[in-house]
Amino acid sequence: MKSDGLRADQIEKLLEVFVRQRDYLNRLRVRMAERGFPLDDLLFRGVSDAADKVSNLCVVAASLRNEQQKPKTRREPTIMKRHPWGD
Numbered sequence: 001m002k003s004d005g006l007r008a009d010q011i012e013k014l015l016e017v018f019v020r021q022r023d024y025l026n027r028l029r030v031r032m033a034e035r036g037f038p039l040d041d042l043l044f045r046g047v048s049d050a051a052d053k054v055s056n057l058c059v060v061a062a063s064l065r066n067e068q069q070k071p072k073t074r075r076e077p078t079i080m081k082r083h084p085w086g087d
Helices: 008-035 043-069
Strands: none
Touching: 008 043
């Protein structure tokens, strides 16, 4: 299976989970900073990196959702598909 094979309801469910996890990790990052965790602390870095990655997942899932909602139109073939050298 590939991501373009997901149904709209599956993408929505993934996005819902990703957003919830992103928000949790961002709140945790703020609490850790408020409690004085140094920026180079291994746990703080891990939480910060995880929050960034989950945020990226939110963007990807939202892009998939938006792509599915677009009306399907026939695209012109790219230069690689047109074979300008003839065939």
